[in-house]
Amino acid sequence: MLQMHNLQHKHITSAHLAQTMALLSLTTDELRQQVESELASNPALEMIEERRCPVCHTLLPPRGLCPVCSRPQSPDPNEPIVLLSTRDDFYTGKSSDSEDMPDNDYSVVTDDxxxxxxxxxxxxxxxxxxxxxxxxxxxxxxxxxxxxxxxxxxxxxxxxxxxxxxxxxxxxHSDPIGVGASCPEEALLIQVEVLAETRKVPDHAQEAIELGMDMLSRHQYSELAHLLKISQSKVMEIARFISENLNPFPARSHWGEINQPAQNSPQVYRQPDVIIGYLNGQPNKTLLVEIIMPFSGTLRINPLFRQALHQVNENKIDQWKSDLESASLLIKCMQQRNNTMRRLMQRVVTLQKNFILNGEEELIPLTRAQLSKELDVHESTISRAVSGKSVQLPNSRIVPLSMFFDRSLNVRTILRNLIDQEPRPLNDTELVNLLARQGIFVARRTVAKYRAMEGILPAHLRHSVMTIS
DNA sequence: CTATGGCACGGATT
DNA sequence: AATCCGTGCCATAG
The missing domain is CATH 1.10.10 (Arc Repressor Mutant, subunit A)
Known part of the structure; x- marks a missing residue:
């Protein structure tokens, strides 16, 4: 974490750049902390209640969306509406009763x-x-x-x-079930125990977790089956059950499928940084993209501080000046960050609209580099803006923003559907041909990799149909 | 012999 | 410069 005091004496432009980068990569939550600490330590900075819409610059109500922008007269239905929004309820715990807010059914955790x-x-x-x-x-x-x-x-x-x-x-046994376990395996075991009270859990699930977790996460199902002396389809069923119902990292919110099974756990996403919903709640074609701001109100330089600057005595003047500089820097960078985020989301949502509406199958491959050219910013800017952020989709799923840049997710889902539908277990080369029919050309080896990513067993092990819900 | 997973290499991406 | 991803080759299990 970059401390701004280190930057004060440097040349403004470089400091500005560095700080903008730093802010850009922060999530909403981290941004709030950053601003709060600056607010507390820097007398030159103050926050006023008044909020202005960053898009149309009209005065906003204390919370909620911009009345002008959220009800535009003649929007291009293909263009999403992107705006900065405050969801104070995320941070204060007040339940949202505002009527201009689409009432999604996401649950809000307000405590840490x-x-x-x-x-x-x-x-x-x-x-x-x-x-x-x-x-x-x-x-x-x-x-x-x-x-x-x-x-x-x-x-x-x-x-x-x-x-x-x-x-x-x-x-x-409290809500994020398994929280406080000492390792992922233990967390899973607790979840199994709790789930067993209400629903059917596959046999041998406990043993599989206790003995073969590493195999399980590496998709070495045949070895595990051998070890436990049970059939491989049984192992497959267990693997499926685990990936669909359990979470080895209790505090991490469940976002859909198993993406990166075990090892890496770099980020936790709590509240989303961006919420994508439908305009005015109902599913018409216009998407509403809210970039969540950590606070309502507007940051500005305290005018009293500026006045008092002339009268302050000599030995303090340097400190005061640097405070002033640091404050105005922060404000500038905030604006820059917001601007970048808005342009980024605008473009991303436009490009990936079909993905948002119709699911992973329609995700188009998109690279950060490509986007950086379109927006005329440096590649690393996009990288920083994307990494660590999370997005809530209209169907309430919370996914990492980086999913919008997944190069193979669409093919993987098509593959998954293909396997789900086909009656006879198809081997990898047959799958390659089937994909080729749809205009997707990948190597046989790649199909195998995708299967592994999706937790699907090889052809000769998926005879029986499993039904778990 | 066939289908699959591991290892590793090269090119793209970050 | 570091990392990720698709792919080819080879060993191995069935």
Whole structure:
């Protein structure tokens, strides 16, 4: 994280560039923290309640969308409406009752993870156990996994291990089920346990997770089947069940399919940074793209501060001047960031409209480089803007923004559909031919790779039809 | 012998 | 410069 104080003495333009980059790559949530800290430490900066629409510059109500832009007179139905929007309810916890907001059914988590979990279990804990629970909850990583061990916790608090375990159990059965597990396997096991109460869980699922998690995530189903001495179709069923119903990283929101199974867990997406919905709620053809701003109100230089600058005494004047500079820099960069994000989303949504409306099959391959030319910005600008951001689609799914740039997602989904539909298990070379009919030319080896990515077993192992929902 | 997965290489992408 | 992705070659399982 770049500290702006390091930049003050440098030349404005380079500082400006660096800061713009830094802000661009921040998610909404991180941006809020950044601005808040600057607001607190820099007297030159202030926030006023008044909000102006960045598009049409009319005065906005305290929250909600721009009344002008969200009800345009003659919009081109193919062009999405992109605007900056405040969803204070995301951050304040107030339920949104505004009527100009399409009431989607996404659930809003307003607390951070530790608080959220703690509230659920607080009632059931003895008063003296609560600090321990709180202690445990502060030792979770971004995925909701424990970064310490129960033994250490017990030692630290000088209480018997059993008491810790009881608390842990309570935590782990709270809403992001499996939260507080010490490893992905444990999280999965807990989820299996909980799910088993309400629905049917494939046999041997526990053993498969306990013994063969690494194989499972590497799609080495035949080896695992051998190890557990069960049929391979059974293993396949288990794998399917896990990828559809369980989440090895409890705190990470479920976004659809299994993309990157195990190893890497670089980012957690909480609230989306961009929300795509239909204009005025109902599915007509115009898409409404809201880039979520972390706060309502407008940042500006405090006018009093500017006046007082002339009267301040000599030894403080440098500090004050740099404060002023840093504040105006931040404001400029915010505008730059917003502008870039708006242009980016405008273009992306236009290009990928069919994907948004009709699903992954219609995603067109799009590279960041291509977009950077169209928007006339540097490639790295796009990269930074895209990485780490998440988008909520009209169907309430939250996906990473980078999915819009997935080079093979469309082919993979077509492949998946192909396999789902075809009665006879097709081998990889046959699949290659089928894809070629649709104008998609890929190598045999590539089909195999895509299958693996989608968690689909090889032809000779998928005789029986499995039905899990 | 066939179908598939592992390894690794080269070109594209970030 | 580092990383990702499609692909070819080869070993291996069935």
């Amino acid at each position: 993870l530790p608080t959220y979990v703690f509230k659920q279990i607080a009632m059931e804990l003895d008063a003296q156990d609560r600090p321990i629970a709180a202690y445990i909850l502060t030792h979770l990583d971004d995925d909701g996994l424990l970064t310490t061990t129960p033994i250490e916790v017990a030692r630290y608090h000088h209480v018997p291990l059993e008491r810790i375990m009881a608390i842990m159990r309570l935590i782990q």
